[in-house]
Amino acid sequence: MSTHSSAVPVRAMLVLGTRPEAIKLAPVARAMAAGPRFEPFVVTTGQHREMLHQMLSLLRVDARIALDVMRTRQQLSDLTARLVRELGDVMREQRPDLVVVQGDTTTALCGALAAFYEKIPVAHVEAGLRTGVLDNPFPEELNRCLISRIARWHFAPTPAAAGHLAAEGVPGEQVFVTGNTVVDNLLWVLAEGTAASAFRTDARRILVTLHRRENQGERMRGMGRALTRLAARGDVEIVLPLHKSPAVREVLLPELDGRPGISLIEPLDYLDFAATLAECDLVLTDSGGIQEEAPSLSKPALVLRTTTERPEAVEAGAARLIGTDPEAIVTWAQRLLDDPAEYRRMARAGNPFGDGTATTRILAQLAEDFAADVPVGLTASGPYSAA
Numbered sequence: 001m002s003t004h005s006s007a008v009p010v011r012a013m014l015v016l017g018t019r020p021e022a023i024k025l026a027p028v029a030r031a032m033a034a035g036p037r038f039e040p041f042v043v044t045t046g047q048h049r050e051m052l053h054q055m056l057s058l059l060r061v062d063a064r065i066a067l068d069v070m071r072t073r074q075q076l077s078d079l080t081a082r083l084v085r086e087l088g089d090v091m092r093e094q095r096p097d098l099v100v101v102q103g104d105t106t107t108a109l110c111g112a113l114a115a116f117y118e119k120i121p122v123a124h125v126e127a128g129l130r131t132g133v134l135d136n137p138f139p140e141e142l143n144r145c146l147i148s149r150i151a152r153w154h155f156a157p158t159p160a161a162a163g164h165l166a167a168e169g170v171p172g173e174q175v176f177v178t179g180n181t182v183v184d185n186l187l188w189v190l191a192e193g194t195a196a197s198a199f200r201t202d203a204r205r206i207l208v209t210l211h212r213r214e215n216q217g218e219r220m221r222g223m224g225r226a227l228t229r230l231a232a233r234g235d236v237e238i239v240l241p242l243h244k245s246p247a248v249r250e251v252l253l254p255e256l257d258g259r260p261g262i263s264l265i266e267p268l269d270y271l272d273f274a275a276t277l278a279e280c281d282l283v284l285t286d287s288g289g290i291q292e293e294a295p296s297l298s299k300p301a302l303v304l305r306t307t308t309e310r311p312e313a314v315e316a317g318a319a320r321l322i323g324t325d326p327e328a329i330v331t332w333a334q335r336l337l338d339d340p341a342e343y344r345r346m347a348r349a350g351n352p353f354g355d356g357t358a359t360t361r362i363l364a365q366l367a368e369d370f371a372a373d374v375p376v377g378l379t380a381s382g383p384y385s386a387a
């Protein structure tokens with residue numbers, strides 16, 4: 001519960017393990033490294049090992065420490081135990097003043113938990129997202145709820161996310177509405193202008209991403225059949241970057257490989273993914289981050305899930321939660337492809353997730369609190385008091 005001299009840089013450990021975490025923490029890492037107030041170092045856990053390090057290089061982020069926690073088809077309990085142990089070792093060796101985690105992955109939860117054990121304050125980027133269903137998405141909903149019991153700073157992307165935290169008793173002076181850093185990074189990437197789209201024709205372009213754990217198996221097989229029906233229209237080009245998960249590939253490859261109008265490709269680096277998103281006409285997705293990115297580029301998104309922790313996009317009209325039924329997927333995709341008025345309504349809805357300055361707000365708040373004569377650890381004013 002100590003203060004920190006403004007003359008000494010704040011030593012900040014940024015923990016990330018997956019592609020979405022890298023995308024959303026990259027602008028924070030770049031901004032911290034560009035100024036004198038922070039001394040950042042990035043620790044990767046390797047949850048998405050094959051995707052991560054090349055992408056971090058493209059995003060101009062240096063990963064100083066790389067852990068190797070993944071094992072083939074390991075259980076979540078095994079991954080969690082290994083992450084807490086190894087991240088705790090790094091924290092004891094490096095002694096950061098601050099640990100920054102993002103979102104709701106197992107890496108984020110374990111980074112926060114290890115920091116709590118080491119009595120290091122935690123900043124949670126993208127705090128307050130909720131579906132209200134503890135096991136959907138699984139295990140992300142529980143992860144983010146638990147992180148909110150640990151974090152000292154809660155950087156909420158929207159007022160609604162901040163409202164969830166308030167309802168759970170998080171002290172208001174620890175919650176800050178910043179917008180989402182994914183918008184910051186998307187605008188940075190597109191401004192770089194060095195990426196290439198994966199689309200190859202002038203047909204109606206549909207970008208699809210599927211990976212969600214609760215959608216794997218028969219649900220995903222049904223989604224594959226829906227994509228086959230859409231491709232049979234003959235006037236669309238469907239691009240689906242295949243997730244590395246064997247459970248995803250074992251379902252989608254037999255359903256979709258070699259189908260006319262469908263391109264199954266290896267995961268794109270983030271720069272090329274952003275360019276592909278910018279060129280598409282329609283997004284079909286079960287991921288979270290794309291629900292935030294698509295409205296920034298006026299791309300209607302159909303969310304292939306039964307719940308979403310990003311209802312703001314749905315409420316704004318930029319996205320529609322349609323579930324996983326193949327008939328619903330085909331019906332709604334056809335409607336947007338064939339009804340120009342409906343398409344325009346969604347495309348023009350706007351982005352409720354920020355204006356591209358979330359990182360500036362986050363760093364300003366952290367710098368202010370570390371410089372002020374107030375404690376930055378566990379506080380007596382909230383439910384996290386160590387007293």
